[in-house]
Amino acid sequence: xxxxxxxxxxxxxxxxxxxxxxxxxxxxxxxxxxxxxxxxxxxxxxxxxxxxxxxxxxxxxxxxxxxxxxxxxxxxxxxxxxxxxxxxxxxxxxxxxxxxxxxxxxxxxxxxxxxxxxxxx
Amino acid sequence: xxxxxxxxxxxxxxxxxxxxxxxxxxxxxxxxxxxxxxxxxxxxxxxxxxxxxxxxxxxxxxxxxxxxxxxxxxxxxxxxxxxxxxxxxxxxxxxxxxxxxxxxxxxxxx
Numbered sequence: 001x002x003x004x005x006x007x008x009x010x011x012x013x014x015x016x017x018x019x020x021x022x023x024x025x026x027x028x029x030x031x032x033x034x035x036x037x038x039x040x041x042x043x044x045x046x047x048x049x050x051x052x053x054x055x056x057x058x059x060x061x062x063x064x065x066x067x068x069x070x071x072x073x074x075x076x077x078x079x080x081x082x083x084x085x086x087x088x089x090x091x092x093x094x095x096x097x098x099x100x101x102x103x104x105x106x107x108x109x110x111x112x113x114x115x116x117x118x119x120x121x
Numbered sequence: 122x123x124x125x126x127x128x129x130x131x132x133x134x135x136x137x138x139x140x141x142x143x144x145x146x147x148x149x150x151x152x153x154x155x156x157x158x159x160x161x162x163x164x165x166x167x168x169x170x171x172x173x174x175x176x177x178x179x180x181x182x183x184x185x186x187x188x189x190x191x192x193x194x195x196x197x198x199x200x201x202x203x204x205x206x207x208x209x210x211x212x213x214x215x216x217x218x219x220x221x222x223x224x225x226x227x228x229x230x231x
Binding site for chain 1: 123152153154156158164165166167168171172177209211213218219220221222223224225
């Protein structure tokens with residue numbers, strides 16, 4: 001069955017970086033794009049960007065440009081999302097999610113379990 | 122502030138029918154399909170409805186989705202205690218060029 005398993009909770013200091021992993025299984029890794037999203041405490045979901053698991057090309061939300069890097073390792077079917085220059089407002093649960101379809105007919109069908117990142121001095 | 126607007130809470134008694142609304146604009150709901158997710162506390166979101174009104178296999182037919190203009194709705198009939206969860210809507214926004222979400226609706230089964 002399809003699974004996206006994320007790395008464990010992280011605590012980081014302001015100004016530091018954090019890297020979250022998302023290991024995929026149960027499907028052909030290179031056939032799907034993976035999106036990253038986050039949910040701050042008491043807030044709605046926020047889309048951060050997407051990575052093509054095959055070619056590795058990315059598209060980031062404008063507000064995260066220059067601060068977020070998404071990569072993938074095809075040999076281990078693992079995706080990574082790194083956020084740098086952390087600030088307290090980056091405290092959130094971070095999710096990876098697989099997207100099916102494209103354009104108007106796209107939707108997220110499987111999600112990782114989430115990774116809590118706490119930014120605190 | 123979420124781009125898509127949902128009521129923060131909804132409630133019903135077992136067996137009742139409840140609807141949750143999701144309001145957007147011409148650049149998101151008005152021109153793209155809507156998806157709905159259920160999220161139990163501390164767990165990953167689960168796909169409930171996709172492409173406005175399609176149910177994935179395994180989702181009971183008690184759950185249904187609809188859309189009209191720039192608004193969408195999720196209906197849950199025959200409410201059960203296990204339906205108590207957060208529900209949120211999602212759509213692609215062609216003007217912002219990214220996915221947008223509702224703030225979520227917490228459903229309580231009384």
